[in-house]
Amino acid sequence: xxxxxxxxxxxxxxxxxxxxxxxxxxxxxxxxxxxxxxxxxxxxxxxxxxxxxxxxxxxxxxxxxxxxxxxxxxxxxxxxxxxxxxxxxxxxxxxxxxxxxxxxxxxxxxxxxxxxxxxxxxxxxxxxxxxxxxxxxxxxxxxxxxxxxxxxxxxxxxxxxxxxxxxxxxxxxxxxxxxxxxxxxxxxxxxxxxxxxxxxxxxxxxxxxxxxxxxxxxxxxxxxxxxxxxxxxxxxxxxxxxxxxxxxxxxxxxxxxxxxxxxxxxxxxxxxxxxxxxxxxxxxxxxxxxxxxxxxxxxxxxxxxxxxxxxxxxxxxxxxxxxxxxxxxxxxxxxxxxxxxxxxxxxxxxxxxxxxxxxxxxxxxxxxxxxxxxxxxxxxxxxxxxxxxxxxxxxxxxxxxxxxxxxxxxxxxxxxxxxxxxxxxxxxxxx
Amino acid sequence: xxxxxxxxxxxxxxxxxxxxxxxxxxxxxxxxxxxxxxxxxxxxxxxxxxxxxxxxxxxxxxxxxxxxxxxxxxxxxxxxxxx
Amino acid sequence: xxxxxxxxxxxxxxxxxxxxxxxxxxxxxxxxxxxxxxxxxxxxxxxxxxxxxxxxxxxxxxxxxxxxxxxxxxxxxxxxxxxxxxxxxxxxxxxxxxxxxxxxxxxxxxxxxxxxxxxxxxxxxxxxxxxxxxxxxxxxxxxxxxxxxxxxxxxxxxxxxxxxxxxxxxxxxxxxxxxxxxxxxxxxxxxxxxxxxxxxxxxxxxxxxxxxxxxxxxxxxxxxxxxxxxxxxxxxxxxxxxxxxxxxxxxxxxxxxxxxxxxxxxxxxxxxxxxxxxxxxxxxxxxxxxxxxxxxxxxxxxxxxxxxxxxxxxxxxxxxxxxxxxxxxxxxxxxxxxxxxxxxxx
Numbered sequence: 130x131x132x133x134x135x136x137x138x139x140x141x142x143x144x145x146x147x148x149x150x151x152x153x154x155x156x157x158x159x160x161x162x163x164x165x166x167x168x169x170x171x172x173x174x175x176x177x178x179x180x181x182x183x184x185x186x187x188x189x190x191x192x193x194x195x196x197x198x199x200x201x202x203x204x205x206x207x208x209x210x211x212x213x214x215x216x217x218x219x220x221x222x223x224x225x226x227x228x229x230x231x232x233x234x235x236x237x238x239x240x241x242x243x244x245x246x247x248x249x250x251x252x253x254x255x256x257x258x259x260x261x262x263x264x265x266x267x268x269x270x271x272x273x274x275x276x277x278x279x280x281x282x283x284x285x286x287x288x289x290x291x292x293x294x295x296x297x298x299x300x301x302x303x304x305x306x307x308x309x310x311x312x313x314x315x316x317x318x319x320x321x322x323x324x325x326x327x328x329x330x331x332x333x334x335x336x337x338x339x340x341x342x343x344x345x346x347x348x349x350x351x352x353x354x355x356x357x358x359x360x361x362x363x364x365x366x367x368x369x370x371x372x373x374x375x376x377x378x379x380x381x382x383x384x385x386x387x388x389x390x391x392x393x394x395x396x397x398x399x400x401x402x403x404x405x406x407x408x409x410x411x412x413x414x415x416x417x418x419x420x421x422x423x424x425x426x427x428x429x430x431x432x433x434x435x436x437x438x439x440x441x442x443x444x445x446x447x448x449x450x451x452x453x454x455x456x457x458x459x460x461x462x463x464x465x466x467x468x469x470x471x472x473x474x475x476x477x478x479x480x481x482x483x484x485x486x487x488x489x490x491x492x493x494x495x496x497x498x499x500x501x502x503x504x505x506x507x508x509x510x511x512x513x514x515x516x517x518x519x520x521x522x523x524x525x526x527x528x529x530x531x532x533x534x535x536x537x538x539x540x541x542x543x544x545x546x547x548x549x550x551x552x553x554x555x556x557x558x559x560x
Numbered sequence: 561x562x563x564x565x566x567x568x569x570x571x572x573x574x575x576x577x578x579x580x581x582x583x584x585x586x587x588x589x590x591x592x593x594x595x596x597x598x599x600x601x602x603x604x605x606x607x608x609x610x611x612x613x614x615x616x617x618x619x620x621x622x623x624x625x626x627x628x629x630x631x632x633x634x635x636x637x638x639x640x641x642x643x
Numbered sequence: 644x645x646x647x648x649x650x651x652x653x654x655x656x657x658x659x660x661x662x663x664x665x666x667x668x669x670x671x672x673x674x675x676x677x678x679x680x681x682x683x684x685x686x687x688x689x690x691x692x693x694x695x696x697x698x699x700x701x702x703x704x705x706x707x708x709x710x711x712x713x714x715x716x717x718x719x720x721x722x723x724x725x726x727x728x729x730x731x732x733x734x735x736x737x738x739x740x741x742x743x744x745x746x747x748x749x750x751x752x753x754x755x756x757x758x759x760x761x762x763x764x765x766x767x768x769x770x771x772x773x774x775x776x777x778x779x780x781x782x783x784x785x786x787x788x789x790x791x792x793x794x795x796x797x798x799x800x801x802x803x804x805x806x807x808x809x810x811x812x813x814x815x816x817x818x819x820x821x822x823x824x825x826x827x828x829x830x831x832x833x834x835x836x837x838x839x840x841x842x843x844x845x846x847x848x849x850x851x852x853x854x855x856x857x858x859x860x861x862x863x864x865x866x867x868x869x870x871x872x873x874x875x876x877x878x879x880x881x882x883x884x885x886x887x888x889x890x891x892x893x894x895x896x897x898x899x900x901x902x903x904x905x906x907x908x909x910x911x912x913x914x915x916x917x918x919x920x921x922x923x924x925x926x927x928x929x930x931x932x933x934x935x936x937x938x939x940x941x942x943x944x945x946x947x948x949x950x951x952x953x954x955x956x957x958x959x960x961x962x963x964x965x966x967x968x969x970x971x972x973x974x975x976x977x978x979x980x981x982x983x984x985x986x987x988x989x
Contacts, residue, residue: 241877241889241913242920256822325839336919388828400836414596414918415577437835439828446917446958447578447596465838467831472848473961478818479770481962485581486850492838493848494831497820500891500961523889523914525882539891551828556847558821559807559814561875561955562986563856564969570976571859576988588858598922599876599987601929611935614928618935618985622945625983626865629858 130218131316132360135309137300139226142179142267148302155227155303157269162295166271169294171279171287176272178512182264184253187505189513189531190232191249191544192273192288192372194262194382197224198365199300206293206365208346217315217360222304228266228382229299231292232513233273235284235339235372237526244281245522246339249375250505250537251544257503260546260553262382271295272514281338285370289343293368315360317405320398327401328435329359329389330426330459330466332411332452333367333379334444340373342443344408354409354426356433359390362406376499376546377445377471383545388552389439389469404433409455411448419447423454431462440468443549445499446484453487460489467492471547472557474498476539482557496548497555499540507533518542562587573621575599583632590634591621594642602641613641645689645799648722649678650713650743652736656696664735666698668712670719677784681726684792689799693720695743699735702742709739714746722752724799729757729787730764732779737764744772753798757791760813773798774813808845862983871949871981873972875957876930876989877915878906878923889916892956895968897975901950905934917958918989930987949981957988 137150145156159177166175180186195206199222204211235246251261258264271291275284333342335349342349344357345366361367362384371378390406397403407429409422430438438459442452449470456466472482472495480500517528520542529535540546548555562574566588576582577593593599600614620637627635636642653663655676674682674691682690695716702709717725725747727740737758744754748771757775758764765774775794777787790811797804806821807814823830830847837844862868879887885896900906906927913923913930928934931952940948953972957965976984 239920240883241915241924243916243918245916327835327839388826389831392828392832396832396836401839416579437839439831439835447581450578450581465835467835467838469827469831470848472818474818475961475963478820479816479963481851482818482848483851484962485584488850490850491846492834492844493846494827494834495847496827498818501820521886521889523883523916524886541890548827551831552826554823554826556821556823556827557818558847559849560804560817560819561873561957561965561969561972562984563854564966565873565973565976565984565986566859567856568970568973568977569859570973570981570984571861572984572986574986574988578988582988585853586855588856593987596989597918597920598929599989600932600935601922601926603922603925603929610929614932614935615938618932619939619944621985622865622870622939622983625868625870626862628861631855631858 130358130360131314132217132364133220134313135220135222136225136311136313137222137303137307138310139224139267142227142269148299150303150307155224157299162298165294165298166291169287169290171276171283172273172291173276174274178270178272180253180268180270180512182253182258182266185508186253186510186512187508187531188230188232188251188263188268188270189248189511189518190234191251191513192231192233192235193292193369194228194230194380195292195296196382196385197227197229197296197300199297199304205297209290209293213345216364216366217358221364222300224300224303226266227269228263229269229271229292229296230263231271231273231288233275233288234514237519237522240523240525243336244338244340244373246372247375247522248518248520248542249372249544250518250542252505260555261544262380270512285338289368289370315363315394317403318398320402324402325436326404326434327393327437327439328404328430328433329393329406330430330438330440330455331406332409332442334371334412334448335410336412339370341370343368343370349410352410354407354422354429356429357406357408359406362387362390374444375542375544376540377443377549378545379443379550380545383550383552387550389441389550404435409451411442411451412444413451419451419454422451423458426455427458427462430459430464435464438464438466440466441550442470449483449485453485453490457487457489467494469494469496469551471496471549472498473500474557476501478557495556496551496553498557499547502536502538503540503543504536505533571625573624575621579634583634586632588629588632589624589627590632591624592634592636605641609641613639645723645796646692647689647795647799648693648695648717648720648725649674649691650695650725650727650740651676652739653696653698664698664700667701668695668697668709670695670716680788681792684788685796689796692722697739699739702739703735710742710746713743717747717750717752724795725752725754726791726795727754727756729777729784729791730762731777731781732759732762734763737762740764741768741772755791755794755798757787765813770816772815775811776813814849865945866943868945868982869947869949869980870945870983870985871976872931872936873953873984873986874931875955876913876923876987877954877956878911878913878927878931879954881910881912883914887914887956889914889956890958892960893964895953895955895972897951897953899950900933900952903933904937906931915956915958915989930989949979
């Protein structure tokens, strides 16, 4: 499998008469895009806003973010109104430096539990902007509202479908007329057999509507560990639906540019041989399932003849147990492992960083603490729809002005801020 | 929390599905629960069987309070409703 | 020239071994024993103005006499920094070093010590001590002195310290924010490459050992026992009147269950954010087994169920908070003569 991503670099976005790219500026046809979104009658309204990183702006009600892609042959974002056929092979056009974000106040129908589509917030200015993917791309924000009475799964699928039709349309329009600035190729070529084989152990979370991960358009709720090709991440096979876990989710745009995968590819043939990806689900509710995951995932790593493994996980709490048990099983088979994880540690850094370990977890990389309160300044613009956010679902939901200033107790609502794919520079250290 | 209560001299029967987590944090009397969302229940059972399961588990947890232990110990309940 | 006061025990003070462990605290002008090694490292930048020598037994068991003497010496010499040890794996010496550093801190004097990572003194002094790791035995003295000397200068000059890893002192159980030059994915692959090559590497997070609690004595007879039920599963009265949080709990609550035969669905709800609450909502007794407890109570399995049920939400809870909740709840339970607890977790 050889994936060639034809990259069109974007440094600015603006509305214009037609969708085109020139000198790094992407202009897009606002009316046309809104119309294609509204062709899906699950959606009641669609307003499109633009925002640049560094602006005094906050994006709220985020459902997901996707990078514009267009595959010249075969389905783009397979399973989303398109045929289900494997991706990760052939030619894909990519608009780098743009993110299409679907925003919508999804219905809060419960006061407790996992499947509440909580408020997802991203800052575009300041160091905290680095903690979300929106802080480093030109943002095309779809402010959506849904038809009344849709069941949760339809809401979930509708907002994702919207971002993907826009993303595809943009990339297709540009691919037709603009020559790519560069081409990046991804292939697990044969390399020096003396190089150590390294596997990426990627644990996602999936527990139904608003809390799931999609693979070729289907929820991964019942996933037992399996092999996937790294190119499938880079080519849109995985879509993130975990609105319920704003900080501990890995948004689609991060999967499309998964840094563990791109860095392993960078080293492929130089210091290591990238052997492949084991995809698994964590946060199962019984010890038996956790052990099944660990045994199966580690067995697949061994089948790939791995000598080393990089672990990432998604979610929080007991989801770490599957990862730790898998890591333990790998280490016991001689597969040297490194785990990337966020930590707790309390606001002041004097509390336990993690709540579960295995003795074999001797090599860990920190993606920082989720416990520290974040003061958010007043901003000039709020994008996503309206000017309030909802907090505290356990109280039935309470509305707070979104413009700020406001301080959130801990980082639950900050979009992707736990950095679980290893995509940020923020960490904690002993002192 | 269980450990702090125990530290003051009151025995605690800690009912949890995540028994290894409880062992790692060194709770002493650990009773294996059914599943995380329903540690002392099982929705796949009929109502009467489920109540019977819960009574059996609760009784076991109470008995565990009378058990001498030397450190983290896991107690399991013998009932068909507990997988 | 920085002024340093150095603390050593009777052995490194040149007085003798265990037979001199009751030596009272006294001060010798200038450097003694390892202090001379430190001065060589400092090469004129710092000097030991005085050495406090204390017998390991004296300092650890006659604190009421030892500590004022140490304090008086520090007050007299007003050093820029106190250096204590190295204590290697000697437990009493390590404790004495820890005490000296604590006293110095009370006087606003920076301090640093050195001992083996296994020295029991570290568990006791924990977050407050800068300690350079050494080998187990005094034969590792030559290796221990350079990092100890270097840290002493930095502290003496009031320079800000880097991370534990950068500066070479033991983690203190305190962590702070940092923004690295590289993203975590890059750092992880670099760390893996070091491991695969067999090179030394530094994990960014320590594995924590959780402390043990001596098991409380078992109940002699269940039939005469008062029992309470506690839960971290977040089952609260409908509407969550006390606004307990769905994550990162900062409080616990008690609710009266004295006249209740069970928790009625609809009157109690699960507000815990970390598990699928569908089953608990249908029947809260699946998390808090009140119906079963009532049945067993009326059957005489135990004497009485405490009037109150205690609840918090056990996800993302800071361990320090959880400890505090346990202490506070235990206080109430003792006051109510509760003899055993069933605690359910989700």
